Amino acid sequence: MIEMNRRQALVAIGAFAALAACGSGDDKKKSDDFSANRDGAMPDYGPGKQFKAAAPLTFTMLYNNHPFYPIKNDWLFWSELTKRTGVTIQPNVVPLSDYEEKRSLIIGAGDAPMIIPKTYPAQETAFVASGAILPVSDYIDLMPNFKDRVAKWNLQPDLDTLRQEDGRFYLLPGLHQDFWVDYSLAVRKDVLDKLGLQIPGTWDELRTVMKALKEEYPDSYPLSDRWGQLETGANLFNIIGTSYGAPGGWGYGDGTKWDATAGKFAFTGAMEGYKQMLQYLHTLAEEKLLDPESFTQSDEQAIQKLVSGKSFMISSNAQTLVNEYRPPLSKANPKAELVKIPVPIGPLGPIKYGNGNTRLENGVMISKKARDSKNFVAMMQFIDWLWYSDEGQLFAKWGVEGVTYTKDASGRFKLTDDVDFVGLNPKAPKHLQKDFGFSNGVFAYGGSTEILQSTFSEEEIAFQKVMNARNPVQVPPPHPLSDEEREQATLWQAPLKDHVAQNSLKFVLGKRDFGEWDAYVAELDGKNMSAYVNLVNGAYERYKKAHG
Amino acid sequence: MVTVDRSKGHRAFRWVNAVILTGVVIVTLYPFVNIVARSFSDEFAIRSGQVSIFPRGFTISTYQYVISDATFWTNYRNTVVYTVVATAISMVLTTCYAYVLSKRHLRGRRLLIGIAVFTMFFSGGLIPNYVLVTSLGLKDSIWAIVLPNAISVFNLLVMKTFFEGLPVELEEAAAIDGLSTYGILLRIVLPLSKAVLATMVLFYAVSFWNSWFTAFLYMSQNDLFPVTVFLRNLIAGATSGSSVGADAADLTVATNIKSVTMVLTVLPILAVYPFVQRYFVSGVMLGAVKG
Numbered sequence: 001m002i003e004m005n006r007r008q009a010l011v012a013i014g015a016f017a018a019l020a021a022c023g024s025g026d027d028k029k030k031s032d033d034f035s036a037n038r039d040g041a042m043p044d045y046g047p048g049k050q051f052k053a054a055a056p057l058t059f060t061m062l063y064n065n066h067p068f069y070p071i072k073n074d075w076l077f078w079s080e081l082t083k084r085t086g087v088t089i090q091p092n093v094v095p096l097s098d099y100e101e102k103r104s105l106i107i108g109a110g111d112a113p114m115i116i117p118k119t120y121p122a123q124e125t126a127f128v129a130s131g132a133i134l135p136v137s138d139y140i141d142l143m144p145n146f147k148d149r150v151a152k153w154n155l156q157p158d159l160d161t162l163r164q165e166d167g168r169f170y171l172l173p174g175l176h177q178d179f180w181v182d183y184s185l186a187v188r189k190d191v192l193d194k195l196g197l198q199i200p201g202t203w204d205e206l207r208t209v210m211k212a213l214k215e216e217y218p219d220s221y222p223l224s225d226r227w228g229q230l231e232t233g234a235n236l237f238n239i240i241g242t243s244y245g246a247p248g249g250w251g252y253g254d255g256t257k258w259d260a261t262a263g264k265f266a267f268t269g270a271m272e273g274y275k276q277m278l279q280y281l282h283t284l285a286e287e288k289l290l291d292p293e294s295f296t297q298s299d300e301q302a303i304q305k306l307v308s309g310k311s312f313m314i315s316s317n318a319q320t321l322v323n324e325y326r327p328p329l330s331k332a333n334p335k336a337e338l339v340k341i342p343v344p345i346g347p348l349g350p351i352k353y354g355n356g357n358t359r360l361e362n363g364v365m366i367s368k369k370a371r372d373s374k375n376f377v378a379m380m381q382f383i384d385w386l387w388y389s390d391e392g393q394l395f396a397k398w399g400v401e402g403v404t405y406t407k408d409a410s411g412r413f414k415l416t417d418d419v420d421f422v423g424l425n426p427k428a429p430k431h432l433q434k435d436f437g438f439s440n441g442v443f444a445y446g447g448s449t450e451i452l453q454s455t456f457s458e459e460e461i462a463f464q465k466v467m468n469a470r471n472p473v474q475v476p477p478p479h480p481l482s483d484e485e486r487e488q489a490t491l492w493q494a495p496l497k498d499h500v501a502q503n504s505l506k507f508v509l510g511k512r513d514f515g516e517w518d519a520y521v522a523e524l525d526g527k528n529m530s531a532y533v534n535l536v537n538g539a540y541e542r543y544k545k546a547h548g
Numbered sequence: 549m550v551t552v553d554r555s556k557g558h559r560a561f562r563w564v565n566a567v568i569l570t571g572v573v574i575v576t577l578y579p580f581v582n583i584v585a586r587s588f589s590d591e592f593a594i595r596s597g598q599v600s601i602f603p604r605g606f607t608i609s610t611y612q613y614v615i616s617d618a619t620f621w622t623n624y625r626n627t628v629v630y631t632v633v634a635t636a637i638s639m640v641l642t643t644c645y646a647y648v649l650s651k652r653h654l655r656g657r658r659l660l661i662g663i664a665v666f667t668m669f670f671s672g673g674l675i676p677n678y679v680l681v682t683s684l685g686l687k688d689s690i691w692a693i694v695l696p697n698a699i700s701v702f703n704l705l706v707m708k709t710f711f712e713g714l715p716v717e718l719e720e721a722a723a724i725d726g727l728s729t730y731g732i733l734l735r736i737v738l739p740l741s742k743a744v745l746a747t748m749v750l751f752y753a754v755s756f757w758n759s760w761f762t763a764f765l766y767m768s769q770n771d772l773f774p775v776t777v778f779l780r781n782l783i784a785g786a787t788s789g790s791s792v793g794a795d796a797a798d799l800t801v802a803t804n805i806k807s808v809t810m811v812l813t814v815l816p817i818l819a820v821y822p823f824v825q826r827y828f829v830s831g832v833m834l835g836a837v838k839g
Contacts (some may be wrong), residue, residue, distance in 0.1 A: 067781045070619050071770050092768040095777055097784035102764065109678045304597045328592050 051385035053086035063091035075437030174361025176447030186316035223310035226289035226302035243346025246274035258476035269500035271416035650711035692766035746827035
């Protein structure tokens with residue numbers, strides 16, 4: 001049986017997409033002529049208005065099927081959505097495990113549904129050249145809620161990061177009102193209390209606390225981390241690096257970082273801040289405060305060490321804290337108290353940040369062929385209502401008032417007694433996601449801080465309050481690469497990233513001396529670092545000239 | 549049987565052999581035993597790393613949970629249906645093709661073999677295949693799974709070699725006694741080929757049971773997927789880097805649920821093996837020795 005592996009498949013898709021691009025002639029249609037596309041649309045649709053199609057409509061959509069709440073046709077979400085909007089969604093179900101592969105294939109084969117959600121910023125660039133995806137920036141006027149939010153929340157710079165070489169963007173991203181920092185460190189507060197230690201507020205204080213812990217428990221490593229098997233230094237390199245102005249790990253991105261003072265992009269792995277971050281971690285490792293296995297062990301091993309008291313700190317987000325750490329920890333040690341601390345502060349001072357320093361989330365692509373549908377305007381209004389209006393987001397997240405949730409006089413949301421979600425009602429027989437289809441990652445994300453935090457616990461809201469009070473990092477300016485440049489950049493990025501990751505570990509674990517830093521930077525240059533950064537800066541300059 | 553004198557070297561070899569092979573058995577068996585143990589353990593014991601060969605915190609509630617999942621059973625039924633239908637179609641087509649190819653006097657035989665072998669080395673590629681199947685209207689139907697890969701060239705060649713090994717005189721005798729070509733195939737050749745048929749059924753059944761990619765490509769509804777897609781989503785979906793790194797609201801599926809699903813998925817095909825085993829070795833060997 002012939003089974004293609006992933007890489008072969010992607011190469012094939014890429015080749016095909018390139019071919020398709022050559023063939024597609026530019027059948028330019030005036031983007032603001034909608035006379036033939038208004039069937040079912042509302043003439044007076046606007047912010048705060050409930051979208052309701054004039055006639056029953058059906059839209060095809062790619063659906064990312066989450067294993068935790070597999071799709072069911074009898075979900076209240078579907079029937080209520082049709083009742084409210086007159087729209088029926090016809091999902092093309094794709095398992096989450098291979099969503100991206102199927103998305104590429106189906107777009108490449110010209111068989112894509114109209115609505116293609118769950119696409120992360122930058123993933124859409126691969127499809128731009130094929131001409132199969134609609135440049136949605138031309139049609140924003142059809143989406144009053146989207147426009148309203150961009151203006152109200154001052155998201156224009158964030159949106160600009162999505163722009164391609166032609167000055168347009170092809171993805172309708174999820175929009176957050178504020179930065180949402182979720183990942184930090186979880187710390188054993190009971191142990192700190194016992195030793196009379198305060199929750200550390202800065203990275204230096206963290207080191208002091210760790211030293212005290214090490215003195216008291218010499219056999220332990222105060223910090224033993226997880227997620228190292230997914231990405232080198234996944235969370236630590238990201239949160240510490242960000243405080244030093246050079247995020248690694250999950251924050252590494254394309255490997256360049258906007259340097260606001262110099263007014264140009266720099267290569268993250270060679271920045272001074274990156275070096276300082278590694279030096280800080282190296283100190284921790286040298287003083288045996290950081291478990292050297294942090295970067296290689298499995299998540300299970302890391303959690304075991306935490307549970308058995310061999311470590312006292314671990315990377316965490318709000319979910320892992322509640323779902324993965326606390327239950328086994330309280331079983332092993334009922335007195336243990338684990339808390340997620342606000343991200344410690346570094347040389348850049350108190351900052352908040354998001355993915356790529358924007359407040360954008362994954363979002364929706366639209367098939368080019370949808371533009372020719374007679375229901376195109378209605379579809380854009382529908383998308384605008386469901387993904388970008390307060391009512392639509394409330395519906396997608398919490399469901400139907402009186403059935404799945406209630407709202408008290410103070411405006412606080414509460415699940416009805418027989419519905420559970422993120423452990424809020426653990427004994428309830430039904431589940432908001434599994435049995436009703438709400439809070440579904442395909443439809444419910446982003447939005448106002450109020451709606452985002454409506455499912456948060458008290459302690460998480462307190463954490464968010466601290467983080468929200470900090471200063472945002474400047475959004476990097478757009479620097480779209482041309483097709484050939486992107487191909488070239490892809491060839492350079494992978495070896496650079498590997499080299500940075502490998503040597504970051506060597507520096508941290510003391511296998512390479514920091515005296516060799518210049519040699520390391522020279523090695524990066526041998527792997528085309530300068531050429532790559534010049535390419536990015538060139539694209540930035542070019543875009544600035546062409547589009548202001 | 550007379551006991552043969554065994555030299556020292558021979559005995560030493562047998563010992564070393566036994567030790568190495570036992571090691572191989574342990575290494576291959578351990579992951580599976582571990583999965584079975586996990587499937588009977590509670591989540592806490594797994595998370596804290598206590599489970600190796602024996603279950604800790606014994607529970608069957610995970611099984612009850614998975615068994616009560618309607619989607620799991622729908623997909624499970626699909627797997628059974630797809631496997632049975634696909635194996636049946638494949639067997640009929642492969643047998644006919646192989647029997648024809650085994651006749652040396654057939655004109656154009658080399659061309660027919662060439663056509664089959666060609667597909668071993670070259671394929672149209674993913675997207676053209678997808679476009680073809682889609683425009684034939686096979687998408688979202690069982691035919692998209694059972695037709696495109698109906699003949700495995702490897703199996704075809706094994707079978708052809710086996711048929712070539714049957715004595716020609718037998719068939720000539722049958723023909724003189726008045727049997728038609730089809731009669732010869734059905735009443736003489738096939739009854740003599742049970743070993744290779746059983747082997748081929750096993751090969752096909754296992755590969756269809758395990759396959760997920762075709763279904764993933766051509767099915768767009770949850771209740772059309774085979775259980776392998778369900779399982780893959782459960783395992784790969786919930787542990788993929790992007791879902792952990794980027795989307796904290798995504799919940800992971802408990803490890804013991806994954807283990808139970810794996811055990812239930814592997815079980816039937818595992819149960820078939822002992823019954824086909826006795827044909828298995830002879831079947832493959834018969835085809836293989838004659839080149």
